[in-house]
Amino acid sequence: MRNYLLLTPGPLSTSQTVREAMLQDWCTWDKDYNEGIVTPIRKGLLAISGLSEDEYTTVLLQGSGTYCVEATIGATVKSSDKLLILANGAYGERMAEIARYYHIDHVLVSLHETELITGEVARRALEANPGITHLSMVHSETTTGLLNSIEEVADVIRGRDITFIVDAMSSFGGVPIDMKALGIDFLVSSANKCIQGVPGFGFIIAKREKLMACKGIARSLSLDIYAQWETMEKGGGKWRFTSPTHVVRAFFQAMKELNEEGGIAARYERYKQNHRTLVDGMRALGFKTLLPDASQGPIITSFLYPSADFNFVAFYEALKQKGFVIYPGKISDADTFRIGNIGDVFPKDMEKLLENIAGLSPDLIKGAGE
Ligand SMILES: *Cc1c(COP(=O)(O)O)cnc(C)c1O
Numbered sequence: 001m002r003n004y005l006l007l008t009p010g011p012l013s014t015s016q017t018v019r020e021a022m023l024q025d026w027c028t029w030d031k032d033y034n035e036g037i038v039t040p041i042r043k044g045l046l047a048i049s050g051l052s053e054d055e056y057t058t059v060l061l062q063g064s065g066t067y068c069v070e071a072t073i074g075a076t077v078k079s080s081d082k083l084l085i086l087a088n089g090a091y092g093e094r095m096a097e098i099a100r101y102y103h104i105d106h107v108l109v110s111l112h113e114t115e116l117i118t119g120e121v122a123r124r125a126l127e128a129n130p131g132i133t134h135l136s137m138v139h140s141e142t143t144t145g146l147l148n149s150i151e152e153v154a155d156v157i158r159g160r161d162i163t164f165i166v167d168a169m170s171s172f173g174g175v176p177i178d179m180k181a182l183g184i185d186f187l188v189s190s191a192n193k194c195i196q197g198v199p200g201f202g203f204i205i206a207k208r209e210k211l212m213a214c215k216g217i218a219r220s221l222s223l224d225i226y227a228q229w230e231t232m233e234k235g236g237g238k239w240r241f242t243s244p245t246h247v248v249r250a251f252f253q254a255m256k257e258l259n260e261e262g263g264i265a266a267r268y269e270r271y272k273q274n275h276r277t278l279v280d281g282m283r284a285l286g287f288k289t290l291l292p293d294a295s296q297g298p299i300i301t302s303f304l305y306p307s308a309d310f311n312f313v314a315f316y317e318a319l320k321q322k323g324f325v326i327y328p329g330k331i332s333d334a335d336t337f338r339i340g341n342i343g344d345v346f347p348k349d350m351e352k353l354l355e356n357i358a359g360l361s362p363d364l365i366k367g368a369g370e
Contacts, residue, residue: 004320008325009193009300009340012345014250018253019198021252021253022246024249026245026248028238037249041251049177050178055180055208056208058203059211060203060228061202061223062222062239062244063200063201064202073165074102074104074219074220076165077106077217079105081133084125084162085109088112088141089146090142091142091143093108113143113333118152122135134164139168139170139172140297145300145302147295147298150182154184167188173196173258174271176264187204189202196257198247201244211229214226222240272298274342285357289302290334300339300342301338301339302331302337303339306368309367310366318361319357326338
């Protein structure tokens with residue numbers, strides 16, 4: 001059934017049962033869909049996050065993850081507000097691009113792609129820029145695989161009356177996040193990352209009172225998360241515009257499988273094991289990671305080219321022939337490639353990948369270990 005294993009940050013390899021869940025058609029206004037699938041997903045997202053429906057709520061929105069980040073920024077930051085963006089990679093920088101499109105008053109702190117966002121970074125930025133009302137950052141920066149300390153930033157902004165927006169696209173479902181303890185007001189993620197669904201929609205988990213304050217702020221009709229929420233809430237799970245029914249049904253199955261696996265804590269352990277197996281094996285073959293272990297997250301790993309004349313395309317094609325699809329690098333000042341640890345992927349798959357890399361013709365991995 002499987003063409004090849006995707007070792008990529010999403011879309012990623014899904015289980016056969018998630019793919020099979022798409023073999024039926026659903027009517028968007030029928031209760032079988034809205035009450036039977038959409039509403040349990042909304043409740044389930046809060047349940048796996050340990051959040052109560054009194055204080056938190058969810059919005060599902062069509063499109064890829066960026067649509068949801070854009071929708072959240074565009075519907076929360078008013079023209080009288082000021083947004084601080086802490087960035088250390090392409091996804092953090094994309095938030096600033098969104099702010100520019102919306103003419104939102106913002107400050108962008110751009111760190112080097114291998115530098116962590118810490119509490120100290122947040123503290124200095126807030127001191128240098130008075131009047132900040134909103135702070136946004138990425139948790140797992142998929143550009144490199146680095147895991148930023150949302151805990152330290154949360155400590156710095158606690159008590160300051162700043163709305164905290166976190167792009168947890170590639171971490172939610174795969175890394176435990178205590179939204180309430182961290183005071184996160186809006187957490188954004190999507191169907192095709194650590195929940196292990198297929199692409200087509202994203203979701204926002206929001207502090208209820210903060211979302212209620214978004215009424216009338218959005219500058220985009222289809223990306224108005226308040227209006228989307230209101231329709232879902234009043235319509236018992238109804239989406240405003242055509243919903244990606246098959247994708248939503250697959251997500252419902254993916255959430256069931258996440259719970260069967262033992263929830264987010266168990267999935268986190270598996271991803272960490274995948275990552276450990278991969279990194280230990282690659283190092284044994286002579287490859288080096290871009291990041292030191294201290295800033296590396298369990299989601300995706302960047303490896304340096306083993307030599308200046310390393311031919312990534314040939315390496316990629318050779319691995320694809322063996323059934324593994326890896327990912328190119330995304331940073332500007334080092335030659336890297338990336339291997340993802342998430343999806344329906346297990347330590348034994350990593351071992352098979354490593355055996356295949358070890359078995360490649362020596363000129364394809366020339367330089368490794370020298
Ligand atoms: C995947 C991802 C996104 C969203 O990307 P899309 O291509 O729009 O799905 C945003 N932020 C991070 C950190 C991601 O990993």
